[in-house]
Structure formats: structure tokens, C-alpha cells
Amino acid sequence: MATHNDTARSREPWNKGKLIGQEPPLKLPEIWAIRTRLQMSANIRELALFNLAIDSASG
Secondary structure, eight states, X not given: OOXXXXXXXXXXXXXXXXXXXOOOOOOHHHXXXXXXXXXXXXXHHXXXXXXXXXXHHTO
């Protein structure tokens, strides 16, 4: 019968082999693509939150 410690040792980390760290910022064409998709889907709330996040991040 396996104990709790045995199963913890055999489990792989969820981020094994993945790059870690901060992601690069969005480029201007990517920002406009997201805004356009949100406008076309009439998702006003998400568009407002996205604009707020972008405005807050830019300083």
C-alpha cells in the first residue's frame, strides 16, 4: 500500500518544461484585435474592463 509520501514523490510538477516568468506585454495590433472582437460580440462589460486594464497598465 502506497503512503502519502510515496505518491507525492512520483508526481510531476505541473509546470515542468514550461517557461516561467513574466509574459511580454501585448502589442498594439493585439490590443486592437481584442477590442474589435469584444465590440463585435456586444460584450460591453468585458470591453470596459479590458479598456480599464489597458489604461491602468500604461501608467
